[in-house]
Amino acid sequence: NDGNEIVQKTNNAKVRSLENIDARNVTAQKLRAFQQFSYAKWELDPSHALVNEMEEAFSSEEMRTRITNIIEGDNFSNHGHNRNNRNGVVRLAPELSDLFVTQYSAGDFLTPHDDGVCGNWAFVVSLMDGPGEEEWNVDDFGGTLRFECPLNHVKYRQQNGMRRPYQWCESLSPSFNSLLLFRTYSSDGKKITTGPFHEVLPVKWKAAAEGFHRFGATGWYMDMNHDMPDLFLAERDKMRAK
16 A cells, blocks of 8 residues: 555555555554455565575475475365365476565564465465574564464355454464465365465564564465466466565
């Protein structure tokens, strides 16, 4: 958003700027209060060397093989998702669907969403920075990444015309050098499944005051033979970091 008005929910175009930050943060907080998708965070410019290095690493054949082995070694169907191909074989496209490197500073957040148009598989690399060997204190620092209960994942979550409350089943605190993988889009040829819904709770001021910083990288893989609708792909392109 540009800080001057509430952005319509149909506008998913990403705005990256160092201008009018205070007003844009106010707008993001208003959207959050209205239970609309919004976020406040810092992102490295897509041309930054670190972004390019991470993109090269995660799109490499070696990394894609490792990711595939992890996926095939776990039963993702237990979370309400089918394998990417109907024969059960995982084949990741050689190019990433998207990637960005972020920092969540004091007050930053990410509201509930399901990444359904971003790609077939999401990965999150947590790169928390802090003094010594101390761990991130969730109670004092906030910034938790949490996931909705699988059985509660119903598209749009409507109940009598109103959005039902989220039910959160798993929370992950920032850490250093950890990798999280989860399915964001699948289809059996008849039914499309997206999710799980997830969010990042606001980071508290005490984190930075005690020398802790929430860094990370988020990206998505497409299946080699994905069947994502053109409408979804168009929305993904609006939100792409590059």
